[in-house]
Amino acid sequence: MRGISISNKSNKPIYQQLFEQISSQILKGELESDFNLPAIRTAAKELRISIITVKKAWEKLERDGLIYSVAGKGCFISDLSNNELGNKRTNIIRKQMLKDLLFYKNLGISEDEIIKLVKELYSKVLSC
Amino acid sequence: MRGISISNKSNKPIYQQLFEQISSQILKGELESDFNLPAIRTAAKELRISIITVKKAWEKLERDGLIYSVAGKGCFISDLSNNELGNKRTNIIRKQMLKDLLFYKNLGISEDEIIKLVKELYSKVLSC
């Protein structure tokens, strides 16, 4: 479970944090296709969270077509072509961006103001 | 209650929707300072939600210093100087922007890509 960190103090539910971080890794191409995801029990133990919580995250990943599960064998990263990967990624991003822009627009912020802020703050954000 | 719309279907709690919309109106300077907010009971009736739910939103507004309430008289818009207003607004925006940029950065999106998307999508968003 490289690069996964769970925080109890976050407002986001744990299964959501797990889902977001793994799907982000997949979409960035950091996980090879047909590679094994850790077994639910293993992941739960390692991250010190409930099995049910891990299962919920895995289910969400499967529902989004990012992984597939084989009974008795485990879960695997889906074999997406670069095209499909790109599409999924783009969809997620655009959907989120529309939500974000709505928030800013409702506060009366102009396009220019937003771009200025992006330029100012982007480098200050520590991705994790 | 001009321009307030509540949706039961939203993921956001009702009190949060109410809080966001009113605080946005205040931060945009659409509501005069020291002017009356509708009485809790009136607002509740008008929006067809519980008194308690309205009160929760009002409490959040008061906690943020955007309104003040006087028992027996009502609730009023705080008289913030333009400076204070601007500061509050800026703080809220920057805080949100940092959160948003973290999300994009975690998906491996570059600064340029974000700006491109902002330019493409900003005009398509309908503020409300």
Add this chain to the structure above:
Amino acid sequence: MRGISISNKSNKPIYQQLFEQISSQILKGELESDFNLPAIRTAAKELRISIITVKKAWEKLERDGLIYSVAGKGCFISDLSNNELGNKRTNIIRKQMLKDLLFYKNLGISEDEIIKLVKELYSKVLSC
């Protein structure tokens, strides 16, 4: 109504603010005995508050023996000897001090710490 200022934004009820300020003036000997308090209607008009609110403050002052009212003539400052004045003042102060010290003691603050703070902060307080 010299030196009286009422704030809507205070947590204290208005009648309480009025009571405290007038009783403080009396206890400090700033108002001569047997002198007229302003008529309720006058005070209410001047301070732009409700007659009922003024009446409540006057009643509290009378209950504490600081003023007396004569039907048809008005309200007057009680004729307290210096002794009585001193006693009333001392009682009020000691009662308040015990309450305050309880608060500090419950936070684990020592006598020395309190005295240090009093020395540091006393001059910074603007009495009004």
Add this chain to the structure above:
Amino acid sequence: MRGISISNKSNKPIYQQLFEQISSQILKGELESDFNLPAIRTAAKELRISIITVKKAWEKLERDGLIYSVAGKGCFISDLSNNELGNKRTNIIRKQMLKDLLFYKNLGISEDEIIKLVKELYSKVLSC
């Protein structure tokens, strides 16, 4: 719920009493960080007050950063460094002290008089 006592007769609202007593315990370092606060329902039952009233106190504690709550798991004491704890404590105390000193100054009491009273009365106060 060690050392918590609620009085219906007090002028202070119940949730406020609860808030003050628990925050005092936290600020005094009597509760270990990341340790469980009792569940809302448990505390309510034990203290024989409404769940809502307990929740209100817990919310106030969370707003002040003294505890954090995790849905489905419970509420926990924030792990403040000694520095942060000290700062929070100092801020609360100074704020209260300024309020108290204003009261005394308005009655015309000198710094020396206050200190004399503190010395006389401090030991007579029973902290609880």
Add this chain to the structure above:
DNA sequence: GTGGTCTAGACCACT
């Protein structure tokens, strides 16, 4: 009339 507080009881998502 107003807001402030307290109550009981319900449903939900999360663990």
Add this chain to the structure above:
DNA sequence: GTGGTCTAGACCACA
């Protein structure tokens, strides 16, 4: 089990 949200209905102090 937990906390988060929403509900209806009550009493109080204040203006």
